[in-house]
């Protein structure tokens with residue numbers, strides 16, 4: 001939890017202050033809201049010494065292997081996946097093994113107490129999206145995080161039992177395995193159970209995160225005992241054993257997902273949450289359902305090849321955003337990220353897709369989402385027409401567009417007809433400004449990619465939301481998410497990532513909070529080509545989009561596509577974040593074009609990707625060195 005370390009307590013306080021600064025304006029319903037500018041945050045810590053110290057050593061080329069490849073944040077988890085592949089499992093079997101292993105060795109993000117998305121593309125061409133996003137408990141209400149004056153309680157959607165959504169991970173992994181795997185749960189859970197039982201050496205990064213998250217973890221007795229050694233501090237290299245988690249994993253392995261949703265684990269969880277003032281009941285757990293959805297897809301022709309992008313549908317906002325951005329950028333010449341004009345175009349595309357995200361994206365089972373309009377080529381043409389390639393636009397003047405008008409248009413029927421009223425809709429007429437520090441929030445999610453010998457592929461992103469989620473570890477040894485903060489907890493107030501979201505994403509019983517997680521798979525000339533995705537809250541969308549552009553349009557090698565400098569703009573706030581590995585002159589060039597550039601550079605995302613060499617068919621593992629990712633292969 002970024003806000004939990006000393007420096008980040010400051011950031012958290014700023015978030016709290018920010019919300020109250022905004023409140024006064026909201027109360028008097030001024031249509032254009034300008035919140036007090038918060039002073040800049042202390043230096044964000046996200047991966048700072050890991051990435052900066054090692055930058056010179058970042059590998060320039062990917063890991064090559066003939067058969068199977070797993071790339072994740074943690075070597076031990078990647079190896080768990082390879083173990084399953086070598087035992088004859090397919091990519092889905094391996095992915096489930098990796099997910100369970102990460103729940104042990106990457107406790108800040110890997111999880112069984114959270115949720116996520118798994119995009120599966122089988123070698124036979126079948127592609128499906130397993131949605132195991134958390135849901136709000138049945139007792140949740142739109143205003144549950146507001147006090148009687150309508151002010152947002154800045155803590156309760158973030159820390160502790162009321163922040164927890166009904167976890168989906170166990171249901172999702174079990175469903176994926178049943179539908180697309182070949183092995184049984186007990187087979188693929190062996191590595192995770194062993195890692196929990198025998199323990200594993202704490203990495204530099206985990207030691208650092210545990211220390212920074214100490215103040216929040218320390219508020220919950222089980223978290224304090226397991227992750228803070230009852231109040232002292234784990235050093236890198238010490239062994240972390242998690243016997244309660246091992247016992248829980250054993251029960252799940254034996255009894256299946258029913259253990260988590262109806263069995264002893266469910267009873268323990270519901271009892272603890274109820275006792276501590278949370279909302280989740282046994283009934284909520286019993287009713288949780290992972291869902292299989294159709295991915296969002298789009299096709300392109302670039303560099304003489306036919307490309308298909310297969311990506312995440314709502315309740316992810318990411319796939320729609322990425323396709324909308326790719327459509328805007330399709331006819332635009334992109335040279336490199338040393339070319340200010342190319343960066344300019346992408347920033348302007350990001351600004352527009354994030355404005356649409358803020359207005360239209362939510363749980364599709366609760367609100368109609370104009371997905372067809374948002375990903376329509378004609379709509380993209382209209383949005384592109386609002387971009388000046390020489391001068392930055394300003395978010396205060398950019399509104400969500402009018403995708404509904406493009407829902408029924410068929411570009412194949414010959415050109416894009418004029419749509420009355422143009423691309424801009426008046427619906428989102430707020431303008432909200434706040435310090436970019438809001439968006440510099442860390443938090444953890446984790447993405448991994450798997451390709452097996454047969455060419456089956458999995459892109460999986462799952463999360464507790466913040467580092468160590470809500471800070472609560474249950475008596476059964478697993479951390480609980482704080483995904484409720486991904487809802488629009490108060491209309492017009494930014495969430496922990498600085499995202500403004502719509503009323504359609506308000507808290508509601510059994511509803512999924514909007515996500516940015518975007519597991520994505522690319523085909524080239526009909527064949528598997530690239531598997532990608534990232535953590536990073538809203539920066540997931542930018543990081544994933546950039547890796548897709550790097551691979552599909554700029555033809556970088558798989559590792560260069562990951563190493564390449566990233567940038568981020570999310571409509572509100574105005575600022576553009578550049579990574580530290582961006583060229584020195586780029587900031588100045590962009591400022592000259594009118595972009596406000598955030599002074600403090602920051603690492604963006606952690607993309608664990610796999611490319612396929614089109615000539616040899618080799619799997620190209622491209623771990624991200626920003627968080628020291630690791631490929632394992634055979």
Ligand code: DON
Pocket residue numbers: 442443444445463464465466483486514515516517535536537538540
């Ligand atoms: O689903 C989402 O969009 C967020 N809960 C993801 C949070 C995240 O990626 C945090 N960080 N790295």
